[in-house]
Amino acid sequence: MKKDDNHFGILDSIRFLRVYLKNYKISFVLFAIGWMLEGLLQLLLPVLFGVLIDEMVYYKNIDVFLDISLVIMIFSLFLCTLYFVIYTYFNQIVGKYTFDIKMDLYDHLLSVKNNYVDDSRAGDIITTIQNYTHECVLIITRNLVYTIYCTLMILLFSTYIFFVNWKIGVLFMVFAPISTYITLKSGKKIRGYSNQYRSVYGSYIGWLFEMLNGKKDVRLLGAQNIVRKMFTRRHKELFSLEIKKNMYSLNLTNSIEIVNVLMQVSIFGFGAYLASKGDLTVGALIVIIAFFAEINSNILFLHGYYVDLQDRLTAVKYIxxxxxxxxxxxxGERSLVVHDGEIEFQDVQFTYSSENILNNLSLHIKAGEKVAIVGKSGSGKSTLANMLIAFLKPSKGNILIDGQQLSDCSHKSIRSCVGVVQQSVLMFDGTIRENIRLGNLKATDIELLEVCEKTGIMEFVNSLEKGLDTVIGSKGVSLSGGQKQMIAITRIFLKNPKIIIFDEATSSLDMETESRLHESWSKAFTDRTIIVISHNLASVKLCDRVILCEGGQVIEEGEPNEMHRTSQRYRELFSLNM
Structure with a gap:
């Protein structure tokens, strides 16, 4: 995932996020109005307290005192209720808004080109979808709504102080720009720390997933101490970056605090001096002190929001x-409809990173034919398979299925007609039934049982206490390689495509398991076009024809026994003797 674009700022973030705001414009406006109303009430309460004190100190007016006390109590209760409503409403917005962004990113992930997903670190993708999406909400609420709110409060409180005594207002204006300058000056460096931290964190999460997936290999290699050192090193790097960022933020906060303390001492001392001379009432002084406390809090909030903003801008940039x-x-927009399963490659060429993987390859596979495509690594076998399922597109040439050009057909229709069984089988933490249904969620229980009988998986399923409802664990941890492949074959059969590709599906299985799988193939796939990509001779011998590829071209083809007799390359590939 690219990490450039260092000039990605608040306006860029808002422009990017406003797409997701369309459904929540009214909600965010109401949220902002609620906060502004709360701010006005917070402005009025200290003023009422000031009037209350002056009425008692200077005029001894008990009736006005009681009336104002009642108003203050009502205002306070209303303020508490308003605060509860605002935050309840806010949490609902946050949940819905975050979910919308996560769903959009997940949908995007499913449609991103394979090579870009493979080049991205898993940790970056996971943290981007799962963690960074919440930062998008906080950009709008805390870093936009709260910033406007705090700024307005500072302006309102300052205006009132100017209205009560302009000299104190001028004194405040001397110190305020210093705090603002310190905050703005710090932004670029904090964002730099955030960029580094998120990059390292994404790398760490990706590495952690790799280690968890390969924990068995780590034990077999006796590499626990090495991996432990790597774990420690990565954590130290993360800890170091976090400490640097937090220390820098702490130093900035302390600088703001020092400025505020100096301002507080100056304003309180000057206010007390004016009150002693009779130029300022006690009530007015108390209001100024209360307002200054609010101003001080809002300045610190603004500083915190600005610091947090630099961190969140990095998260939005990642998204x-x-x-x-x-x-x-x-x-194309046409739907591929396959009745027979005839396949034809016409002068197909595919270039990747300036290297020709396929060179004007032509190939015809008859409907219902079982064909093995063999060759050394890099000969173009898997490229052919990926083209048939529209993961790759030819640089030139045509691919036809039942006379229909794949370039004219939608990806969804192509993948509904062409099934793939790979060496690595997708298994999720659920029941066997749920994992098989992944091939066709609309299949009935009767259809599911019929398919299980045809593929021969029922013998294994019936040996389990809960049968099809047995939970297999994460990645099918409780299953053997052969059992996973049986589920994969049953899943494809339930999907019911006319063309099926077996891409190294048996390369990691023992001979007995492979033999059982071959038996299930012959039972289940009698009326389908089968393409077998394999280095396994037993799988190749089950096919009607062998196609030998080299250098991105078909160089030899024939029946397996014929190839054994006549092809030196074929015998070398499988280490056979005459």
Missing amino acids: KNFKDLPTESEA
């Missing part, structure tokens, strides 16, 4: 960079 990753562009 924007993720959204900018190129997605699969639909080749």
